[in-house]
Amino acid sequence: MTPLRLGTRGSKLALAQSGLVAAAFTAATGRPVELVEITTAGDRSTAPVAQLGVGVFVSALRDALVERRIDVAVHSYKDLPTAVPAALHIAAIPLREDPRDALVARDGRTLTDLPDGALVGTGAVRRIAQLNALRLPLRVTPIRGNVDTRIRRVLGPEADLDAVVLARAGIARLGRADEITETLDPMLMLPAPAQGALAVECRHDDHDLVEELGALDDGPTRAAVTAERALLATLEAGCSAPVAAYAELAEGDDGDEIYLRGAVISPDGERAIRLSRTGTPAAAAEIGKALAAELLDRGADTLFGSKE
Ligand SMILES: NCc1[nH]cc(CCC(=O)O)c1CC(=O)O
Numbered sequence: 001m002t003p004l005r006l007g008t009r010g011s012k013l014a015l016a017q018s019g020l021v022a023a024a025f026t027a028a029t030g031r032p033v034e035l036v037e038i039t040t041a042g043d044r045s046t047a048p049v050a051q052l053g054v055g056v057f058v059s060a061l062r063d064a065l066v067e068r069r070i071d072v073a074v075h076s077y078k079d080l081p082t083a084v085p086a087a088l089h090i091a092a093i094p095l096r097e098d099p100r101d102a103l104v105a106r107d108g109r110t111l112t113d114l115p116d117g118a119l120v121g122t123g124a125v126r127r128i129a130q131l132n133a134l135r136l137p138l139r140v141t142p143i144r145g146n147v148d149t150r151i152r153r154v155l156g157p158e159a160d161l162d163a164v165v166l167a168r169a170g171i172a173r174l175g176r177a178d179e180i181t182e183t184l185d186p187m188l189m190l191p192a193p194a195q196g197a198l199a200v201e202c203r204h205d206d207h208d209l210v211e212e213l214g215a216l217d218d219g220p221t222r223a224a225v226t227a228e229r230a231l232l233a234t235l236e237a238g239c240s241a242p243v244a245a246y247a248e249l250a251e252g253d254d255g256d257e258i259y260l261r262g263a264v265i266s267p268d269g270e271r272a273i274r275l276s277r278t279g280t281p282a283a284a285a286e287i288g289k290a291l292a293a294e295l296l297d298r299g300a301d302t303l304f305g306s307k308e
Contacts, residue, residue, distance in 0.1 A: 003034040004209075007061050007070035010037045011146055016173045017198055018074045021216065024094065028215040036070050062088060065203060072202045072213065076170075077194035077225060082233035084201075091213035092200035093222045097169035099196035099246060101127060101189045103182040104151050104171070105163035110182040114138060118162035121153060125267055127165050129242040130189050132269025147174055155179065165189070169196035190244035190263045190274075193228035197221055220249045220256075223281035227260045230288025235264070235295065241304045242267055245288070249281065256281050262291045264300040273298045 004025060008018035015035070022033035038060050058080055061073040066087055077093065084090060103111055111134070114120070121143035122128060131140045141161070143150060147170045153161045168183055200216060202209050224247035231245045244263040249256055258281055265272040275294050279287040292300075 001031050003032040004072060005036050005070045006033050007036045007038050007064050007073045009057060009061070010039060013076075013147055013170050013173060014074070017076065020173075021072075021074045021094065021198065021200055024216050025213070029212050031212075036064070038064050038070070062201075065201065068203075071206065071209060072200060075199045075201065077197040077199040077229075078167075078192045080194075080199055082229060087204055088201050089204040089210060090199045091202050091210045092216035093218060093225055094198055094200065094216050095218040096197040096221045096225070097172055098183070099191045100168050100186060101165055101184045101191055101195075102168035102171055102180040103163055103165055103184060104154050104179050105181045106154055106159065108181050109163065111136060111138075111163075111184070111188070114162055119160070120163045120165065121150065121161045122165040123150075124192065125240055125242045126192055126244050126265070127189065129265035129267045129269050129272075130244070130263075131165065132267070133265055133272050134188060134269070147171060147176075151176065151179060167191070167195050186246050186261065190261055191246050193232040193243065193245040194225045197225050220281070223247070223258060223284045224249060226284040227258055227288040230285040231260070231262050231292045231295075232288075234289045234292030235300060235304075237264075237304050243304075245291075247284070247287075258284060258287055260287050260291055262295055264295055264303045266303045271303055273300050273303065 006018055006022055008014050025033055064070045065073050116137040118138050120138050121141050123144050128140050150164045154164050171177055200213055227247040228245040232243055237243045242265045247258050247260040249258055257278055259278050261276040263274040273295055277287050277291045
């Protein structure tokens, strides 16, 4: 059987994620998978991600798909721009990891027992804004780099930070979950839309593959991600805006129910709009759109700052 060519970024996290998808695909179909490493503009640059713009980690993989150098690409879903190119299709959204953010702090500390003036590093405006909104006596500083680099700044021999905040999923996929000192409650730190989820993408007209990849799809994850991403798309906020969204599925009296929370926070943490909405998984996209419309009604667009 000809192996499936699976395109991946070369970072440790991307390789871990692609390896998971490759193993699941071979288990489901019996077909072998060949990993094809693709270098993206985002990997080559050291500029802050917010300056690089939308989808910088994604476009090289998508080009490779369209040019048929690979058959399938695995992305961190939260890094995808909200528009999917017409030629491509997200054929599977596998069961997601814990979507919450996590703290890695020295001396096993949690957010509330860090000392006054502690220096906390994090990369995303969404996290900076929510940390500032907590009104803790912390100094929040922007950082970048891969997961290992960020953790080294707290636990390494030349540590210069007291703590970092990262996606729990990324730390867990690198096998370092035991270094997390606090998994942050979404009441304190609402995750990014689709955090912890993977997008498995192929060409739209590759009908047999679309069908095969369907075996990797997880229905509840797809419903949650659909609601969160519909919220983001409706806000048209750009990938570096301080927008958070988290959908949880629970069993209600009349079947499953989605509970979607959304928040938009000014980067200084001074102003925040937080709202929630419930509905059925079948209406996931409508729930996201409706919650975004409510956020906009309350002035969410005045908190974004400049659009990307
Ligand atoms: N923006 C970078 C990025 N993209 C996906 C993850 C982690 C895994 C995930 O959220 O699925 C990370 C690192 C982080 O935010 O800490």
